[in-house]
Amino acid sequence: MSDNMAAWIDSPYADLTIREAPMPKPGPRQLVIEVRAVAVNPLDAIIQSNGTVMYGWLRYPVILGEDVAGVVVDTGAGVDDFAIGDRVVAYAMGLEKGRDAVSESGFQSHAAVDASLAAILPATTAFEDAAVLPLAISTAAAGLFEKELLGLDYSRLGSAAPRDEVVVIWGGATAVGGNAIQLARAAGYRVITTASAKNHQRMRQLGAEAVFDYHEPQTPNRIIEAVGGSAVAGILAVAVGSAEPCLRIARATGATQIAMASPPVSFYEQPRLRGLSLARIRLFLKLGTRTALLQVRSRARGIRATFIWGSAIATSPVGPAVWAGYLPAALASGSHRLYPEAHITGHGLRAIQEAIDDLRRGVSARKLVITLEHEAK
Known part of the structure; x- marks a missing residue:
């Protein structure tokens, strides 16, 4: 062998x-x-x-x-x-x-x-x-810190003084979301997130100051109220279907950047078969239509909505800042939890x-x- x-x-x-x-x-x-x-x-x-x-x-x-x-x-x-x-x-x-x-x-x-x-x-x-950890924290880091995405300040990651700026993360209980909460907090930002009710306590343990149930129709309004008069540094849309409520929050809070980790449809909704099936044709038509509408609606309001590619950090300063500058000490101290x-x-x-x-x-x-x-x- x-x-x-x-x-x-x-x-x-x-x-x-x-x-x-x-x-x-x-x-x-x-x-x-x-x-x-x-x-x-x-x-x-x-x-x-x-x-x-x-x-x-x-x-x-x-x-x-x-x-x-x-x-x-x-x-x-x-x-x-x-x-x-x-x-x-x-x-x-x-x-x-x-x-x-x-x-x-x-x-x-x-x-x-x-x-x-x-x-x-x-x-x-x-x-x-x-x-x-690896793909989740890398995707979260790309969404939060890459200039083409939210472009948050990571220069003092792990030792940053608290800021009054808020980061909204829709989908905090996801692998990307849970790591994004921790990275945003480590960079000094306040975090408001969403999760199902059973995961609320865990989200607070990771560093979110407020958590709302994404199942509830009024959750976008409740997030807008929780932001109050604070500046929203950016919005991270992680879960499938999260872009629309995030666009609504951005319009109301004056946020200009949305980083999206998931497409507007689930790619699991198709058979694992070669060739064009009716299910696959429908899925890609839905994907194209929803993506185009999202871009038109966001640009019309001066909001940039951009998809995250987690590997972007491999060729930018973000990768070394997170993997070498932050992660070893954060894992050793337990300040970054494995999520x-x-x-x-x-x-x-x-x-x-x-x-x-x-x-x-x-x-x-x-x-x-x-x-x-x-x-x-």
Whole structure:
């Protein structure tokens, strides 16, 4: 058996297949980690369900997976802040355009990751708990801090004096939302968010000063009242269908920026089949119509509504500021909580496909995690 095994997706829409993979070699400023835990993301399910519609640059077979935690086993040139044997959590970038969708992806025994998107784990932190973090915190950071999105000040992240400016986060109980609450608070901003009633206490523990139930029709008005006369620095729309209420809040509060982490429709509402089905045609017509209407309505009111691409932080100052400047100390002190809660659904690469299928059926305020105890040996 090879020293490296992976869960491959051999063609669009296919189930994952377990077999040998090349052992990754670290490029400059990269680490190779022996992966001990991975988490599944909506992105994995969406790529599997949509074929080449969104990620048209992928050349199959490829390996999915963004969230990894494990032990450093090799380092590339220019790495001086990590050493072999370090326990780390990292964002695997293989699926992004121009990256290696084999060696740099997460669903395998060993993965090559950028040192700039990795952080040392405290000795007391379990790999499976840490695996919930990478894509969620990176997407939250992009939405909050990238200039093309909300453009918030992150220069004193983790030590910022409190500000009177408010950040509204619609969808605080999501993986992105829960990390965005913490990052916004760490940068000094006040946070108002939404979540179902059962998650309100958890949102306050993460740092939100006010939480409202997104099921309630009056929630946009209640958020507007809670803002009062304070300036709204920006609005983060995370959950599917969140753009419309966020636009209403922006109009009423004078906010000019909305960063959107989710499309206006759910990509799970289609069969995982090749070709054009009626369900897929309807979904993309709905997507195009709603997106166009949103842009027209927002621009007419001087509001910029922009979709988040989490990997943007890899090539901007935001990545190092969050992953190197903030995260190691915040994890060590416990000031940044690992959110959402890890739910271990299985062990070994063969458990990943079932976890992705479970994700399609719906998961709330938790992350599906698989542990890897090295079947490659």
